[in-house]
Amino acid sequence: MSYLEYTQKATPTGLRKVLYLNWALIILLTAVACVGFLMLYSVAGGSMRPWAGPQMQRFTLGLTAMMIVAFTPIWFWRNVSALAYGLSLILLLLVEFFGTVGMGAQRWIDLGFMRLQPSELTKITVVMLLAAYYDWLDIRKVSRPLFVLIPVAIILVPAFLTFIQPDLGTALLILVGGAAVMFCAGVHWAYFAAVIASAGGIVTAVFASRGTAWQLLQDYQYRRIDTFLDPSSDPLGAGYHITQSQIALGSGGWTGRGFMQGTQIRGDFLPEAQTDFIFPTLAEEFGFVGAASLLGLYLLILLFCIVTAIQTKDRFSSLVTLGVTATFFLYFAINMAMVMGLVPVVGVPLPLVSYGGSAMLVLMAAFGLVQSAHVHRPR
């Protein structure tokens, strides 16, 4: 059944849409955001400034954006997805040439009232375009090589533009987020197996060639990898972040040191604690109980999203929901794995908790798409 078939008869209109919102999801999102406010308050040494206050405003803004997106019919979003994708590509190019350099990377365009990070936007527009593509594509052609190459191109172009900013973390999110949509759309598993196998092969080749005459990376690049694999080998240099992060996490114990009692954060031992390294702060002050609870909240959000995806019989709605879900999952999974020393440090924030304007706004808008799919699903 396509959207055209249920457009007029089953969708709620006007204020009734409010009743059809996925309220559980909203409550869960708000709960996670509140954890963020709490931690930002703590990181600032018990102050709303400079982070917790603005973060609340942004969340409110984000909620509003989510509502607007949610009340707009899902087919509207399908129709504009190509436009949105094109727009985000243009913005990415603009950043490339006119962007502001921050933290050694060109990431945002200063719009005056806010800084726009096009790469954040791109994560969602790629998912939207892919979902629209598979909605349009004949299901039987999904796994044909030519029709696999098209979405691969859709993913690779913005991923590459993001990567050269350089912003490895976001590029990775675009790449894997897009791949997740392709996977859910039913692309034959052999493609994924081939990609994973060749990636594994490259990694093996990189390590196997080390020390030989034809080694694939420079020595310093190997040393970076060493530092990742064993942070204690360079505790004051590149390993400092991850060592201090694990100390903060580990010293939390079962129940933590208590709110505002984290010594790692009080003593400035943990850098970037308001952005990428906010999770260790939570873990230090609220212990395993607090950290696992946040993980639980995240997993519940995933659950509600997947249920929504299955409930909507419309292909675009399902795929866009799953794409947003996958992106959200990648966000927190990479961030947590990174601060716990499971993967290298790539700049990925903890969604809804880390301090950051565009990321929060875009993520809430993306959940708006999920809500829209939920509100406008056939009943």
Place this chain on the structure above:
Amino acid sequence: MKRSQKEAEDSARKITRRSMIMGGFMLLTGGILAARMRYLQVERADDFRLLAEENRIRIDLLPPARGLIYDRYGQLLADNEQNYTVVMVRENVEDVDAVLDRLSHIINIDMASLNRAREDMMARAPHVRVTLADRLSWDEFASVAVNAPALPGITPEVGLSRVYPFGADFAHVVGYVGPVSDYYLESTGDTDPILQTPDFQVGRYAVEARMEQDLRGEAGNLWVEVNSAGRVMRELDREAPVPGDDLQLTIDTGLQNYAQARLGNESASAVVMEVETGEVLALASSPSYDPNLFVRGISVAEYSSLTENPYRPLASKTVQGLYPPGSTFKMVTALAGLEAGLIEPEETITCNGFVELGTRRFHCWRRGGHGRMNMVDGLSQSCDVYYYELSQRVGIERIAAMARRLGLGVRHDLPLSGVASGLIPSREWKLANRGSEWVVGDTLNTSIGQGLVLSSPLELAVMTSRLATGRQILPQLVRTLNGVNQRVDSFAEVDIPAAHLDVIRQGMWSVTNFRRGTAFGARVTEEGYEIAGKTGTSQVRNITAAEREAGVTANEDLPWDRRDHALFVGYAPADNPRYAVSVVVEHGGGGSAVAAPIARDLLLRAMYGELPPLSAYPVGLRRDIEEMHDNMDLLPLEILRSTGRVRA
């Protein structure tokens, strides 16, 4: 695109299946994350907790207050005074030079030492505290505190610093403290972590050095929470330092001060002991120097003026100086003869001015000879020939054994620096060290304290105490440590028959009280205060036969360092000995003329406990003595009478 019902259902089923797979993968990842969380936060929590504590907690050492040093009456000899310092940590200071420049306008600080501190600071880690200036006045200290905002990294601090109120009087006894050098750490093997703190001072000389472990105390600990920059955020816990033990010496400040003043600018030393207890009342060595210079950091010019002075002010001559004892050794030879039964006290030996041994003549100091001498005469007139004859009968072994029994050639280890042991030569020693056989001439020289024999003033004082008491007196310098008695209470008999000692004491009495005694000029006329003793004049050069033929050159005509040493040992009161003294004036000339009057004055000062009355002196000397008293720069009586703060 319009799809068939079946197609739509297939699509939905496929999406459901794939989303289930994806969800399963997400759940699995969540499980891995949770497991990792559990591993870090539960299983390894203790490890990380420890690392976090190491991160945030720094232990600072709190230096202990050094133990104080008192004299026997509780007079403070070494005190700790408040020291206002300026300390800098260069970490977080952008422009170190600008800050130092500003500081130099606020306090009076010389550029050389400021530059030295700057180099020191730059050479060390950024968070290390470096002292820029110390001993500031209160005004300077306050102005640094007021200007703190303009002086980032700089803090005014109050520390404790050693001060020696009596300065040069006690340099050779109490010594001084100084900074911890690498050499100090290596040579002592001391691993006390407090030594690593900048500006900590340890005893470097004499009692301060030898009693270091007792005086130092134990460092306290201060646990502070620091941030990643090393800045202290709050104090967590404090363990107070344990102050060092207080020390009470046997020294009498008034006597010590008098002794130093009496020695004046001579290169000389004197020891005053209580004969019964062995307590050392004065250990004077001159010239002296101000030990406070070493605490503050002595300048190169000041230091080289001390090392280049031919009178060797840095040497503590009482224990480090070794001199031929000369005639003060004659009591040893006499006692050895009596003990061996090879001479009777009344037996006479005729002195013709020399003894011939083979082709060599051994001269008496008196060219014409003394005539017939018994033992008392031999001592009182210090006849060399008497001892030349006697020593040939007795032999070196008996003389050496007697010398050791009387405390010569034995290291009396007072807690002072460089305590030397004298030398009592023997056949074996000469063969081993000089490579030649012992000859009778060596015995003759030894019998009058010349030749190879060497003694320190401390040893001579011990010998005198043993002669006066007949017991094996050992010198004592520490009365109490932390209130606990450190002295030896009783001494064994020296095991010499009283009759023998009486002869010797009678001889020593005659030296100062018999008209023909060598030190009759240094007699005491007040009854009950008479002194007994023995003069000594030891040659530091050989007098050739040719020179003797032409007439021995008078001391005054020789260059200073070729003149004879003047010695005197004695005790008083002669009939009931309480104090023993030994005096050595390097290259001072004759013992009777130079050393005996000093010894007399020290014994009188010890007996009276204040400046002796003129009535104690022979009438002819009183005017000179009065003049001498007037010219002496002594501590005022009210200082000596005000006792210090002895801890019970």
